[in-house]
Amino acid sequence: MASIMMAMAETAKTFIHYNDQYMIHLILFGPPGAGKGTQAITLVEEFKFKHLSTGDLLRAEIADKTALGLEAKKFIDAGELVPDATVIGMIKSLLERLESVKGIIYDGFPRTVAQAEALDKMLASRQESISGLLSLEVPHDELVKRLLIRGESSGRTDDADISTIENRISVYSEKTQPLIDFYTKQGKYHPIEGIGSIEDISGRLISAVKTL
Numbered sequence: 001m002a003s004i005m006m007a008m009a010e011t012a013k014t015f016i017h018y019n020d021q022y023m024i025h026l027i028l029f030g031p032p033g034a035g036k037g038t039q040a041i042t043l044v045e046e047f048k049f050k051h052l053s054t055g056d057l058l059r060a061e062i063a064d065k066t067a068l069g070l071e072a073k074k075f076i077d078a079g080e081l082v083p084d085a086t087v088i089g090m091i092k093s094l095l096e097r098l099e100s101v102k103g104i105i106y107d108g109f110p111r112t113v114a115q116a117e118a119l120d121k122m123l124a125s126r127q128e129s130i131s132g133l134l135s136l137e138v139p140h141d142e143l144v145k146r147l148l149i150r151g152e153s154s155g156r157t158d159d160a161d162i163s164t165i166e167n168r169i170s171v172y173s174e175k176t177q178p179l180i181d182f183y184t185k186q187g188k189y190h191p192i193e194g195i196g197s198i199e200d201i202s203g204r205l206i207s208a209v210k211t212l
């Protein structure tokens with residue numbers, strides 16, 4: 001009997017997960033250098049979700065020299081966060097214009113409790129909600145090492161020097177890490193070991209998504 005119940009529960013999960021009616025909203029979380037961008041690409045291939053990276057969106061605004069981009073550049077170059085109202089506005093307008101997708105992977109958003117609250121509100125108005133927060137856990141020294149290596153080829157101003165990198169990591173600890181508590185209270189926090197080969201980490205993430 002128990003195994004029938006378990007099988008039914010499993011089927012229900014799969015149904016919810018893949019049914020077009022239910023849109024998945026997945027947050028790929030972690031400090032700078034945790035591998036969010038790299039892993040988002042694999043998750044997009046695997047699940048055909050839409051990748052939504054606020055960092056990429058902001059860099060595109062900078063490249064296009066828009067007013068928003070010019071304003072955001074000051075914060076990004078200093079390793080600080082762009083004001084909440086700016087990024088919340090960007091996500092809001094994207095959600096309003098969203099074509100039909102099975103799910104969204106948020107990469108680099110939300111980064112503050114105010115952003116998480118705003119996202120919850122936006123989704124609630126669509127009768128939707130966050131499915132889970134997958135948090136890549138990587139020790140501090142490994143983050144710095146990865147970012148310095150990435151800085152050699154990324155051309156990103158905020159990867160270029162150690163003090164900006166250290167500032168980004170401390171901004172993460174102060175303003176972004178509290179989100180772990182925020183989503184733990186909602187029963188949505190899933191820690192994932194972010195050390196090892198890219199394939200191993202992808203495997204852990206894919207398994208975690210399948211349990212949501």
Ligand code: AMP
Nearest residue numbers: 054055075076080081082087108109111
């Ligand atoms: P990322 O590509 O996610 O590492 O983001 C690069 C930079 O863009 C960050 O260091 C911030 O300055 C800015 N940024 C990206 N996403 C956000 C966000 N959700 N809130 C505030 N600033 C952001």
